[in-house]
Amino acid sequence: MYKHDVLIIGAGLAGLRAAVEATRLGLDVAVISKVHPVRSHSNAAQGGINAPLTDRGDDWEGHALDTIKGSDYLADQDAVEIMSSEAGDAVIELERMGVIFSRGEDGRLGTRRFGGQLVARTFFVGAITGSAILHVLYEQALKHGLNVYEEWFVTDLIIEDGRCVGVVALDIKTGTLHSIWAKTVIMAAGGAGRVFEPSTNAIICTGDGLALAWRAGVPMMDMEMVQYHPTTLARTGILLSEAARGEGAHLLNSEGDRFMLKYAPQYEELASRDVVSRSEQTEINEGRGIDGNVLLDLRHLGREFIEDRLGYLQEVAVEFLGIDLAEQPVPVRPGVHYIMGGIKTDVDGATVVPGLYAAGECANVSVHGANRLGANSLLDTVVFGRRSAVHAAEYIKSVDAGSGSDEHLNATKARIQSLMDREPNENWAAVRNYMANEMTKGIGVFRDQASMEGAKAAIRNVNERMPNIAIQNKGKVFNTDLIFSLEMEFMADVGNAIVHSALTRKESRGAHFRTDITERDDENWLKHTLAYHDPDNEDGVRVETSPVTITKWEPVKRVY
Amino acid sequence: MNSKLKVSRFDPETMGSGQRRWDEFEMDLHPSATVLDALIQIREEVDGTLALRCACRASICGSCGMRVNGEAKLVCKTRIADVTEEGTTIVIEPMGNHGIIKDLVVSLDPFFDKVRQVDPYLQPDEEPEQGEFVVNNDSMENLLTAMNCIMCGACVSDCTVLEVDEAFIGPAALAKAWRFVEDPRDDQRDERLKELNEVEGGIWDCTRCFKCVEVCPKDVAPMDRIMEMRDMAIEAGNRNTSGYRHTESFSKSVKKHGRLDEARLAVESAGYTNIPRLIDLAEIGVKSVLKGKMPPIVPHKADENEKITRIFERVESERNT
Ligand SMILES: Cc1cc2nc3c(=O)[nH]c(=O)nc-3n(C[C@H](O)[C@H](O)[C@H](O)COP(=O)(O)OP(=O)(O)OC[C@H]3O[C@@H](n4cnc5c(N)ncnc54)[C@H](O)[C@@H]3O)c2cc1C
């Protein structure tokens, strides 16, 4: 039987940071991940990680205010204060572990500018920041001899007497199911971009963690807040980092105008992402786009600069489009990138289910509110990854391990067997592609009642088809057909929570911009939406609201 | 665009190890489609049993290493149009030098074991009292070459030494080792070099075949990293290895005779006091003589030997200044 003090689901930055901390505290820790740790999607982060370093003149309150303003005042300010004030130490610690951040002439860490901020406080490694940090955290995991269940897929959480005491998981390489028991479980299973199409997210970002916690009774908070990144490639959705604009790239419309000067005179191309994406979409909708795109122009930065500081972007542009950024502007458009919403946690990562913690993109603390600032997500993962481990370690002092019974394992075995036994009928890929396209249509950069109702109908259609999804592959070893079908179930739950939360919020705030109600309404909607799993309700969802925590920054109108 | 793909299949549940089956697929693809797009389309629409790994689709996660037309590549950054012409078939196989789990999925356990073998983490004697390590930015940027490595395994797949010698640490893990040897924050440089110099399968086992440089999708150029470590190891005073003696004997022979004295090279590499190895060599020598392949005991001099000697002298004097 597999048994640990702390089991962490996910080996991205949030999961590995939590693991390193828990290991240092002397606990028996294991990480479980459906892909090898270094394949986790954190490796895709290009641009950088924000941190106000107080020892060189920045103040954390400035970063907090930028974050809160970026969030359109939906972030909980107590959580933001924690993130901003712990940021400096978190980044310095990564450097000491071995991250080779770019430096200035003086040999100390250097910065670049990122969106929604006038201060340059984004620390970076070329355009491979996420990969560089993920590999270093993996090195630390190797150093500490961390247990890793690698290429194991979590299918269920084990809940006993209302407490989370482990998981049931499928070993992908052998096709066998196991239970893994733990005194506490930290969910760090990443985002859900694949609920939409196209998206900048990896194929593995299917919202598993969100759905698993949701089924266990934890609400998903502010799920309508889906970030569209302003500079993604058409067709594939692959990202060109905000670092391009941070380093001075311009956005042009078909007439060659830098249109952001009009929409955001002070911040220009570096306004908040929701603002830039809406501006681009407006240009496109009003006929000043080029085949549904605008242009990102880096030519004036010069070849050497581009290759040195933005090498990976150049690689992507050349490999995927055949465009040399030093010679030609590249067509880009808004694309789904990040989910601000997530499993509701407190500032220590705890959820309402005892024993279940959450951190990283799947969690919602909430520090990003209605719109996340670029380079704040990596910060979120390391700050709250660490905190959740510290608090989980406290928690386990007073609890016993679970029963060790085979009941949960057997239930999952039966469920999967019945899935495998279905007669060939509906294919998961067809259902997923339909859902993802409809979600992008309905829950877009701009949305209204009708479009959101359309997405809701699509999700209903998906849920009706779900019981007919059959698995063509009957083998045990590396049966991705089975994995994708299980992921499809998770995605449908996430989609469901998104449409119901979106329909609930009757205002425009941050990423949730309704063309039928265009104003922010602090009087009625300075609130979080909480989507609960409720089989007795229509579509199995119940949406409630809860107040936003304001400490010292009263909401004012957002101008960039 | 109409494309034909021939895909290597292996199912451990129905086939014996070493067996494979070829499946052919014909499909219509977007002109800028990648090999990965094609494989995903097969998996989603034609054959759900096809096993492959992929995640990011953007050449950063390192999941999708495979052999395309015989060479290791990341299939997500390989465009169909670049590996085929109208009418030809693209051949897709799992990476080499890795055990096959199913179809295009290989086991990377040995790969990561070797990464583990080089103690792949920063080992400073002490940390700064406050703030970050203060080091020169150029020395950090220098490390980016190796930091670009995404552990995809392509270099290992096509490494010609690993094909015959499983003990070789291999290009990826050695590039990783270089990253720490070159990091000014690390205080184990000498120990690392000593170990890499002496250990079985260390820096001297690479034959400089260039394959890893050719196939690496991230320009890590592992071979160059290995060669740099050889120099560093020698400079750090690690001379008691066959590798070092091999290099010395090699250059001595070329300097003196203008060409390679193969017999002497073998003996000098082993070391004149390494009796067991010399006995082995004697055996090889006898066999070579019998097959008429023994190099002459006293090598002929190259025609313009003096020129070569001068080149050597010049390089040596430049090195010393
Ligand atoms: C292209 C791109 C660029 C970005 N650039 C930046 C940037 O510059 N700065 C920034 O701050 N943010 C950036 N972000 C956002 C940021 O990278 C992510 O939000 C963050 O890395 C998420 O980390 P995580 O640890 O929460 O999740 P991930 O890194 O996604 O890890 C999730 C883990 O959970 C595991 N998992 C999931 N489901 C299961 C299951 N069922 N069973 C077992 N394991 C499971 C996975 O295997 C994986 O290990 C970017 C995002 C993208 C897509």
Ligand code: SF4
């Ligand atoms: S150059 Fe050396 S490490 Fe690279 S493939 Fe050839 S033998 Fe292997």
Ligand code: SF4
């Ligand atoms: S060195 Fe290059 S080919 Fe080898 S694992 Fe790293 S990225 Fe892949």
Ligand code: FES
């Ligand atoms: S899918 Fe990530 S490198 Fe190819």
